[in-house]
Amino acid sequence: MLKIENLHATVGDTEILKGLSLEIQAGEIHAIMGPNGAGKSTLAYALGGRPGYEVTAGSVSFNGTDLLDMDPHERAAAGMFLGFQYPVEIPGVSNLQFLRESLNSQRGERGEEALSGGEFIKLAKEKAALLKMDMDMLKRAVNVGFSGGEKKRNEMVQMGILDPTLAILDETDSGLDIDALRTVGSGINAIMRQPDKAVLLITHYQRLLDEVQPDYVHVLAGGRIVKTGGPELAQQLENEGYEAIAEAA
Amino acid sequence: MSDNLKLQDRDEERAEMNAEAQAAVDSASNYEFGWSSDIEQDFAPKGLNEGTVRFISDKKGEPEWMLEWRLKAFRMWQDMESPDWAKLDIPMIDYQDAYYYAEPKKKPELESLDELDPVIRETYEKLGIPIAEQEVLAGVKGARKVAVDAVFDSVSVATTFREELESAGVIFMSISEAIKEHPELVKKYLGKVVPMRDNYFATLNCAVFSDGTFVYIPKGVRCPMELSTYFRINAENTGQFERTLIVADEGSYVSYLEGCTAPQRDENQLHAAVVELVAMDDAEIKYSTVQNWYPGDEEGKGGIYNFVTKRGLCQGKNSKISWTQVETGSAITWKYPSCVLNGENSVGEFYSVALTNNYQQADTGTKMIHNGRNTRSTIISKGISAGKSDNSYRGLVRVGANAENVRNFTQCDSLLLGDQCGAHTVPYIEVKNPTATIEHEATTSKISDDQMFYAQQRGLDEEEAVSLIVNGFAKEVLKELPMEFAVEAQKLLAISLEGSVG
Numbered sequence A: 001m002l003k004i005e006n007l008h009a010t011v012g013d014t015e016i017l018k019g020l021s022l023e024i025q026a027g028e029i030h031a032i033m034g035p036n037g038a039g040k041s042t043l044a045y046a047l048g049g050r051p052g053y054e055v056t057a058g059s060v061s062f063n064g065t066d067l068l069d070m071d072p073h074e075r076a077a078a079g080m081f082l083g084f085q086y087p088v089e090i091p092g093v094s095n096l097q098f099l100r101e102s103l104n105s106q107r108g109e110r111g112e113e114a115l116s117g118g119e120f121i122k123l124a125k126e127k128a129a130l131l132k133m134d135m136d137m138l139k140r141a142v143n144v145g146f147s148g149g150e151k152k153r154n155e156m157v158q159m160g161i162l163d164p165t166l167a168i169l170d171e172t173d174s175g176l177d178i179d180a181l182r183t184v185g186s187g188i189n190a191i192m193r194q195p196d197k198a199v200l201l202i203t204h205y206q207r208l209l210d211e212v213q214p215d216y217v218h219v220l221a222g223g224r225i226v227k228t229g230g231p232e233l234a235q236q237l238e239n240e241g242y243e244a245i246a247e248a249a
Numbered sequence B: 001m002s003d004n005l006k007l008q009d010r011d012e013e014r015a016e017m018n019a020e021a022q023a024a025v026d027s028a029s030n031y032e033f034g035w036s037s038d039i040e041q042d043f044a045p046k047g048l049n050e051g052t053v054r055f056i057s058d059k060k061g062e063p064e065w066m067l068e069w070r071l072k073a074f075r076m077w078q079d080m081e082s083p084d085w086a087k088l089d090i091p092m093i094d095y096q097d098a099y100y101y102a103e104p105k106k107k108p109e110l111e112s113l114d115e116l117d118p119v120i121r122e123t124y125e126k127l128g129i130p131i132a133e134q135e136v137l138a139g140v141k142g143a144r145k146v147a148v149d150a151v152f153d154s155v156s157v158a159t160t161f162r163e164e165l166e167s168a169g170v171i172f173m174s175i176s177e178a179i180k181e182h183p184e185l186v187k188k189y190l191g192k193v194v195p196m197r198d199n200y201f202a203t204l205n206c207a208v209f210s211d212g213t214f215v216y217i218p219k220g221v222r223c224p225m226e227l228s229t230y231f232r233i234n235a236e237n238t239g240q241f242e243r244t245l246i247v248a249d250e251g252s253y254v255s256y257l258e259g260c261t262a263p264q265r266d267e268n269q270l271h272a273a274v275v276e277l278v279a280m281d282d283a284e285i286k287y288s289t290v291q292n293w294y295p296g297d298e299e300g301k302g303g304i305y306n307f308v309t310k311r312g313l314c315q316g317k318n319s320k321i322s323w324t325q326v327e328t329g330s331a332i333t334w335k336y337p338s339c340v341l342n343g344e345n346s347v348g349e350f351y352s353v354a355l356t357n358n359y360q361q362a363d364t365g366t367k368m369i370h371n372g373r374n375t376r377s378t379i380i381s382k383g384i385s386a387g388k389s390d391n392s393y394r395g396l397v398r399v400g401a402n403a404e405n406v407r408n409f410t411q412c413d414s415l416l417l418g419d420q421c422g423a424h425t426v427p428y429i430e431v432k433n434p435t436a437t438i439e440h441e442a443t444t445s446k447i448s449d450d451q452m453f454y455a456q457q458r459g460l461d462e463e464e465a466v467s468l469i470v471n472g473f474a475k476e477v478l479k480e481l482p483m484e485f486a487v488e489a490q491k492l493l494a495i496s497l498e499g500s501v502g
Helices: A040-048 A072-077 A095-109 A117-130 A135-139 A148-162 A178-192 A207-211 A231-240 A242-248 B003-027 B050-059 B064-078 B118-127 B131-137 B162-167 B175-181 B183-189 B200-208 B449-457 B462-473 B483-496
Strands: A002-011 A014-024 A029-033 A053-062 A080-083 A090-094 A166-170 A198-203 A216-221 A224-229 B041-043 B102-104 B146-152 B155-159 B171-174 B211-217 B226-232 B242-248 B253-261 B269-271 B274-279 B284-292 B304-314 B320-327 B332-335 B338-341 B347-356 B361-370 B376-385 B390-399 B407-416 B422-431 B437-446
Touching (some): A014 A029, A014 A053, A014 A224, A029 A231, A040 A072, A040 A080, A040 A166, A040 A198, A072 A095, A072 B449, A080 A148, A090 A095, A090 B449, A090 B462, A095 A117, A095 A135, A095 A148, A095 B462, A117 A135, A117 A148, A135 A148, A148 A178, A166 A178, A178 A198, A198 A207, A216 A231, A216 A242, A224 A231, A224 A242, A231 A242, B050 B064, B064 B200, B171 B175, B175 B183, B175 B211, B175 B242, B183 B211, B183 B242, B200 B274, B200 B304, B211 B253, B242 B253, B242 B284, B253 B483, B274 B320, B304 B320, B304 B347, B320 B332, B320 B361, B347 B361, B347 B483, B361 B376, B376 B390, B376 B462, B422 B437, B449 B462
Parallel strands (some): A029 A198, A080 A166, B146 B226, B211 B242, B242 B274, B269 B304, B274 B304, B284 B320, B304 B332, B304 B338, B338 B361, B361 B390, B390 B422, B407 B437
Antiparallel strands (some): A216 A224, B041 B102, B146 B155
């Protein structure tokens, strides 16, 4: 589904990603772990197409098309969802309005019919229930006045409604208490653990991986993947720390 | 149902409306209303002198007192000077190089809009008169009622729902008719809120006003429908001098909608309207405007000069006047819808969204004049600047010496798109009574890169993302608009920002 080869990316004048390669197949869940400054968020932003995150070398193919050739909204329409580490506030715009416009733009881009108001509300209710989120929260302005945990759960509801094929979740677990972590984890499983979908989890910690069992765990250090293993690698990282493993690699 | 819930319900409805608005936006070109109808005009001779004033008065068959009033204003105006205190760069206007009166040659007396000249009818279609009104016009059962007093250039060609309004005792007609049919009411109130000498443009309007609307809501009557007037400048080089007078008698209520679009022109066109509102004891007037006069092209060529004087008088106790405006058009906007709060416990409100793009200039705001005890006012102003435009909020809050316990809350927010536009906030506060509570908040912000990327990552393209964020910014004001107007307003904000990103 996603094939990243020798990706180099710079922010300003600094090269952050230095030849990162990674391949994700449909049905798989991958976790990327790594110390601060390793380039985890840069990877997410570069894949999302954020201006200022310049890809200087390498290639990324997404379901057979050249991802780097697409605008951010085209990447979204092609089925990529980015869960933000710091979800952004949009005052005066309700979640429902935001998501309905987003979804219908995506559908338009794909040549599909727009959902009517009724169809959309039905879909939103269904996904909110799945994540134990109050519909009232969907009526509030996007992330405005939300707690850290609410923002992250809101990201998951958005993911549920937009129904991507690939979700890249950037530290979705940060700022969550145990209960919220469980809700978010089960949301990811319910929405994304499908034979035709894939997830790239970016995280610091083991604890989200207890909720969402990854098929592969990668260690990102110095802008490259330095080690790849199964779920047991996450446990090893938790026990031994990044430094030891990055150095051993 | 709590207010909060009501708002949420509205959000859902709005989500649906947005789709409609979006469709309209998708089909829109840079300036959607850039066409003009082919109808013969009957012009007053070019230029401005006593003869012009007499021509207009004569054309309209006015009584002698009206002609005298006009002539007095004209003589006054000749000794006045154009104001220059606003943060506007106004080109010299040659008042002799314009026409002051135009009317469609046919003047049919219509029972309904169905009998309207098809060309004019088509004009309304293009204007996108809201669906609710079209349903009403088509006689759809259960449709919400909106009465349209259509002003085509200068003359009202049709008034709908006159009968139903009449049975409620509401007078809703062109001001020319009112001068003839209800001279006592017109004499009593015309020029009482905006005095003849008020300002250069208002005085000019007194001399040459072409037509406009008169509304009288009798005691205790809640106007059974929203009243709506569509203004439209249709003749090249024709100044448009509308005159509106709305009187709400004791305990009455009226909601009035005013919407404007104008065809694309190279010549600048002057629009100097005067709107006067009077609210008696316990009366309420809600006045909503969506203004979309031609703003000029991307190089700043052409466009309407909109120099408007709008003022409401809360004469009675517990009266309320609320102005809501969405200003997206005009090359230059000079406009300060104001409230004079004389009645005890009276309330003035001003909700404004002013959007400028390219080379547009707007200097707009309000005056809240607190003369009565326990009077309250709220000012919410949202300025959006893009391109090379300049956008100023100018507002006065004045508390008189005898006005005890006055409260005012003012919030002025500016949103900048790009780095070549300007936003300015000029609040004047004059308080002569120590019991007053005056609050003023102001913010200036830009659309953040974070917001843009977030919205784009969810699937919106750049223009959709800007439109969404801007509509969110303006929401506090847009939610004050009647529903069908809110759709139009959202559409306009999006259309007006086209080409301002990327």
